[in-house]
Amino acid sequence: MGTSKTVQQLQAQWVSSENFRRYGQVIFASLDGKGYDVEDAQLNLQNGIPRFYIMRLEKRGRKFHKITRHVQCTQCLGSLEGKDWLITVCPPHNEVNEPVLEEIAAFRIPGNCFIKLHEGTWHAGPHFDHETVDFYNLELADTNVVDHFTHDFFKSHQLEFEMIL
Template sequence: MSASQTLKQLKAEWITPENFQRYGQVIFASQDGKSFDQEDAHLNLQNGIPRFYIMRLHNKGTKFHKITRHIQCTQCLGSLEGKDWFMAVCPPNNEINEPVLEEISAFRIPGNSFIKLEVGTWHAGPYFDHDFVDFYNLELSDTNVVDHFTHDFIKSHQLEFEMV
């Protein structure tokens, strides 16, 4: 980190459906056979071929300086093996092409749930303190090629974040 760069700490709240609502949904287990309702993930995957896969991430830590969004689909992420993890988010804003610095929030996500990011939600993560975590990921098959818009806070604000 250079002398002119700032490290800003973000206090990560435990995620709930209420405190995550402006960014997407948090989904917990429900009884088998329950009818579809507001507690289920409301997906937007009509702009391509859905891709559901498991990604293994190593030694991510809790610091970041880049944040990304996808404007063609929702995205679902969840950890395997019950491992807790962190995600920083900023609400979608189609008026401007960058996240609003003052609206970035951090969440701690328990390993017995998953999140669905609303179309256009800025997100940094998943991050964690474990050696590695396997995550399932549902997005479009070409999301990381044609629908991956990233903002770098070091370039724009000489700023890095740490979720605590």
């Protein structure tokens, strides 16, 4: 006997500094020589060795049923080659230790900026329709080993999500 699942569609909205504030920051280009201020990524990388690398992702599509978070550091993501991409996020709610379904939001990220996720922000993605996208990723060297908490909506709610444009 199989377990049936429900697919919930999430309308992806274009990201802006205002609509993304609960989850992190959106960083756009600034003129060279501008001083450091609140528009710059407010990073927390103090709990380990920072790791800045390029990760190649292939054929991610728009569906997911798992969402992840990192509570010990911020994370920055951005695509190379100007490719747009998608991410789904949910505020931390550390006292609950799981994402709140009603607070999940999907965003479309243009290829001319990057996002910084607040510590503990749940995220699914990057997702995209391209064959391959290279992303730069700034986190800690051991983030995916010691600070990687995943919630599986299929196991908890027999639920899968699909981001739509």
